[in-house]
Amino acid sequence: MKLSDFHSEENSCFKLFDDGATYTKIRCLKEEDLRSVWLIDIPGRGLTTLKRWPITWKLRWKSFFKQSQPQRQISGAWKLLAVGVNTPQPVTPVYRSNHYFQLEMPFIEGSTAFELLKSISDYSNTELYLIARELGSIVRRLAISHLRHRDFKLENVVVKPANESQTQPTLWLIDPVGIRFSVSPLNAIVCMLDRLAIQPINEGIPLPLSLQIICIRAAAKSYSGKQRRRFFQMLRKQLKRSINQSSKND
Numbered sequence: 001m002k003l004s005d006f007h008s009e010e011n012s013c014f015k016l017f018d019d020g021a022t023y024t025k026i027r028c029l030k031e032e033d034l035r036s037v038w039l040i041d042i043p044g045r046g047l048t049t050l051k052r053w054p055i056t057w058k059l060r061w062k063s064f065f066k067q068s069q070p071q072r073q074i075s076g077a078w079k080l081l082a083v084g085v086n087t088p089q090p091v092t093p094v095y096r097s098n099h100y101f102q103l104e105m106p107f108i109e110g111s112t113a114f115e116l117l118k119s120i121s122d123y124s125n126t127e128l129y130l131i132a133r134e135l136g137s138i139v140r141r142l143a144i145s146h147l148r149h150r151d152f153k154l155e156n157v158v159v160k161p162a163n164e165s166q167t168q169p170t171l172w173l174i175d176p177v178g179i180r181f182s183v184s185p186l187n188a189i190v191c192m193l194d195r196l197a198i199q200p201i202n203e204g205i206p207l208p209l210s211l212q213i214i215c216i217r218a219a220a221k222s223y224s225g226k227q228r229r230r231f232f233q234m235l236r237k238q239l240k241r242s243i244n245q246s247s248k249n250d
Contacts, residue, residue, distance in 0.1 A: 136218025
């Protein structure tokens with residue numbers, strides 16, 4: 001059951017980390033099983049993302065082992081920032097507000113890579129190639145740092161458009177909960193490329209071959225010869241497995 005089944009959006013009020021802070025509620029960005037993400041505007045800080053998790057016995061139990069979603073949100077963000085991957089930096093610790101744990105972080109304005117893919121005709125080839133190359137570079141950067149993002153989906157990547165201070169669009173990972181240690185960089189690359197590819201396949205959205213090639217080349221840049229052949233064998237096998245699994249679930 002979702003949050004909206006219990007509360008109307010208009011009646012949702014929040015107690016923030018700073019008791020004296022005022023805010024303007026913009027809208028609910030996402031909700032699932034009482035978990036929700038809200039966009040609010042805080043004077044002096046600007047647009048802010050407020051994440052909320054209902055406090056349950058399961059959440060308390062995972063918190064004891066530092067494996068709860070709120071804790072993994074923060075630890076994942078710091079891991080990404082440590083290896084030079086853009087992600088919103090938490091501006092508060094996880095704190096309790098009535099029956100919820102909350103976390104505040106900056107809101108990154110832009111479209112998700114998934115939204116961009118659905119409206120691909122609105123973008124120039126130069127922008128699309130840059131985004132595909134950067135996606136592959138992020139995959140490689142994480143993998144060589146022995147990290148793997150288990151939920152590296154296009155809808156979790158925000159493309160922040162170019163502006164006066166930056167001449168090119170930049171990519172931001174907005175949900176670092178799934179960051180895990182990976183012994184094998186090769187396995188990590190295959191896993192993350194599979195996650196990037198499977199969502200458009202499941203949604204029936206064409207994924208231009210040129211963009212696939214650019215992304216894969218950037219991700220596998222350090223491989224050559226026998227290693228490169230092994231990489232492509234593993235990637236084809238993983239994609240086939242994921243597609244077959246999706247077909248069974250439909």
